[in-house]
Structures are given as structure tokens and as C-alpha cells.
Amino acid sequence: MEVYTNLRKGEKGAWLSIGAYIFLSAIKLSFGFTGSSEALIADGLNNLSDIIASVAVLVGLRISQKPPDENHHYGHLRAETIASLLASFIMAVIGLQVLLNAVRGFFDPTDVAPSPLTAGVAFFSAIVMYGVYRFNLNLSKQIKSAAVKAAAYDNRSDALVSIGAGIGILGAIFGAPILDTITALVVGFIIIKTAWDIFKESVLTLTDAFNEEEGETMSVIVRKVPGVRLLREFKGRNHGNVMFVDLTIAVDPSLNVMESHWITEEIERKIHKVKPNCVILVHIEPDFSTFSDTEEE
Template sequence: MELYTNLRAGEKGAWLSIIAYLFLSSIKLTIGYFGDSEALKADGLNNTTDIIASIAVLIGLRISQRPPDLNHPYGHLRAETIASMIASFIMMMVGLQVLLSSVMNLWNPVRQSPSTLTAVVAIGSAFVMYAVYRYNLSLAKKINSSAVKAAAYDNRSDALVSIGTAIGIFGAIIGYPIIDTLTALVIGIIIIKTAIEIFWESVQTLTDSFDIEDTETLSVLIENVDGVIDLVDFKGRTHGNVHFIDVTVTVNPYLNVWESHQITEKIDSTVKRFNPFCTVLVHIEPHEIPTAVEEDYHF
């Protein structure tokens, strides 16, 4: 129940991003056009694709809330990861478009300098997107959502892009119009870089990659659980905001079922103290005991 409550809470971050991008993109494209700023128009175009990306995240969060069924025994949690990947594709397309437009403008430079209003809009946009970034990052950590975290990183990238846009515009105003176009070029590169980072993280999740440091830490914690003799196998994978942990441990072969079950409960509570967003499956195996000491383990 708590899982689906967290997913619903994640929708707030997606909606906040959508509203912010709708507002900012309309202002940037309008002011950028009338204020003769290629950088601000590129930034506004970036925000329009962010709307689509945020909608994809919202849809992914909605699908993730569907309960398990016969075809999806683990639920639909990876839908938000797929949504993050779709968002990265959209960002990549826009980044390439901005790069192409910037290169064309370098070959055919515009001599007219942008207005001061375009710089003011860029600075104001940076403050707005940074505030959205802080909110979504805090929300992502609270509910452990990869999709909301991807949205937060996109928000941060947009804030940095807007700062760069303002710098480029000011440079153009003081007599170097080409700086505006060069800034648009840098914006395209930043958009592509962010898209690649989000895509790579999504691929890692969908291919069942698991953090090495978490694996090492959890392995040590499990090995130190009272009753565990040896940790034979450890596997971890991520579905949305839930980590599925599969472990195989050996215990005293002469324990009864209840005593073995108590060990699995201890392992489960130990893992969840480290990360509450974990579902743990423990397989118990009898530990091989040398014949010479076998009698010492009888109860």
C-alpha cells in the first residue's frame, strides 16, 4: 500500500514540471522571437520537449501503480523506467535539432543583438527551474523514484541552460552577437549529455544492473546476521522504486523449520533497515558440516 502511495506522490513532481515547462516555454519562445535571441528560443524549444518528457514520466508513474497480474507477477513498476528512457529519446532529438540550428546560424550569422528583456527572462527561468529541481529531487529521494529523479536532473539541466543562455545574451548585447549562437550550441550539447545520462541509467535498470557498493554492503550485513553461516549467492535488481533482493544462505542443518524461518526474518529486517524500499527473498540451504564435528550441531 505504501508503495502505491509513493507512486501517486511522484505524480505531483511530474505535474509541477509540466506546469512550469508550459509557462516557461511559452514565454521564452515568444520573447526569444520578438527579442531576436537564438539562445532563448533554443532554451524555449528545449522546454517544449520537456513537457512531453514530463508527460511520459506521468504516464509511467500511472502504469506503475497497476497491481501484479498473471503476466506481470512483479507488478508494473518498470513502467516508470521505460518512461525515463522515452524522455531521454525526446531530449536527444531536441538536442540534435538545437545543434543543427546553431551550426546553420554560425554559417549565416545574424548581426542584430537580442534585447535585454530576453536576458531577464532567462535569469528568471533559471530561478524557477532550480526551485522545481530542488522539490523534485527531495521528492525522488523520499519515494525512491527513478522517474522523478530523472525529471529532477532534467530540471537542473534546464536551470543551468537558462543561466548559460543569459550569459550568452549579455555577451551579444555588449557587441558580440555570435556569443548568442555559440551559447545555443552549448545548450544543445548539454541537452544531449543529460539525455545520454538518463538513457544509460534506464538501460542499467532494465538490464538488471545493481549497484556494486550496495551489493558489498548488503552482503556483509547478511553474513553478520545471527544464524547465517555462509552467504552462498546474492542477486539484486530494480523495478521502479523497489529493489528485489534474492539471497541464498547456509545455516545449521539441524535447525527446525521455525528456527530457519526466524533467520530469514532477521535477514529481511536487516536489509530493510539499510534500504526500506527492498523486497527480500531468502533461500535457506543446510551448511555442510564435517563428520568429525557433526555431533556438536545436534540439539
């Protein structure tokens, strides 16, 4: 099934994030301690916590690939959304930690100038993480994965953190350590805003919310299918990166089973053109309104 193939592709993004975080946290902590840079050390510790978030995304993608069983008739696709939710919590904690450290910096400024090399490490890390962000963002759009999208936003936040660390280090080197604190505050708010966006999208999916515009688009498609007299009910929900749609339509009561079945197949074919990862269940009811009008006459 295509959805499971996409989930396997999504693992590439998680593994790329894990590899990048391990590499960058190692060099940041090494250069941070030897170069006397608290900002770079904090950034390195930030990347260590990001490894946990990336592993959570990877585990969610793995669980999502499990086939349906007696307790999960629709499969395990929501594990991917739960992984996104967990990633948002980790990002929020990191953002709050960055804000807390920045506030402390206002009351306890440091006079120790870090090594210029630490600024280079910070900016190099930002470039690497931005590249990982672009890769994961494109991958998430290609496979329509919420978990990989959450990982991409996490990568972007880490790139911003590294830029902030680099600017703060330069400020400390040139005699303006307060710039480090101000930048950290801005970066902390950006991380928390990103975490909130991921959290909100994950909760909407887990509570079976459905995009109203998408529902209206598909309703128009259904109404235009030949043989559909009335669309009586439309229900939709997201299960991981798969969309489940339940329809109730009214048709001519004189149609036989084969003719009615053709209408359902036509509905599925037209919706799949715009929403490939969509499972459609069509319930057919007879439309007796024309008969009632005839009897009244």
C-alpha cells in the same frame, strides 16, 4: 504499500514540471517573437518539447502504480524506468538540435539586436526552472524515484539553456553575437551528457544490473545474522524503485522449521533497516559440512 505511496508523491514533481513548462514556453515564445530574439524562441520551443518528456514521466508513474496482474506478477514498477529512458531520448534530441543550431550560427550569423527585455525573460526562466529542479531532485531522493530524478536533471538542463540564451542575447545586444553561438554549443553538450547519464542508469536497471557495493554491504549483514553458517548465493535486481534480493543460506540441519524461519525473519529485518524498499526471498539449505568432518574423523 509504501512504494505506491511514493509513486503518488512523485506525480507532484511531474505536474510541477508540466505547469512550469507550459507557463515558460508561452512567455518565451511571446516575448521572443515580439522582441526579435531567435535564442528565446528556440528556448521556448525547447520547453514545448519538454512538456512531452514530463507527460511521459507522469504516465510512467501512473502505470507503475497498477497492482500485479496475471501478466505482471511483480507489478508494473518498471514503467517508471521506461519513462526515464524515454525522457533521456527526448533530451538527447533536444541537445543535438541545440548543437545543430549553434553550428549553423557560425556560418549564418545574425546582425539583428534583440530587445533587452528578452534577456530578462531568459534569466527569469532560468531561476524558475532551477527552483523546479531543486524541488524534484529533493523529491526523487525522498521517494527514490528514477523517473522524478530524470525529470529533475531535465529541469536543470533547461535552466542552463535559459542562462545560455540570456548570455547570448546580452552578447547580441552589446555587439558580440558570436557569444550566443559559443554558449549554445556548451549548453548542447551539457544536455547530451545529462541525457547519456539518465540513459545509462535506465538501461542498467532494465537489464537487471545490480550495484556491487550494495550487494557486498547486504552480504555482510546476512553473514552476521546468528544461525547463518554460509551465504551460498546472492542475487539482486532493481524493479523500478524497489529492490528484489534472492538469497541462499546454509544453516544447521538439526534446526526445526520455526528456528529456520526465525533466521529468515532476522535477515529481512536487518536488511530493511538499510534498504526499506527491498523485497527479500531467502532459500534455506542444510549445512552438512560439519557432519562430513565428523565422519572423516
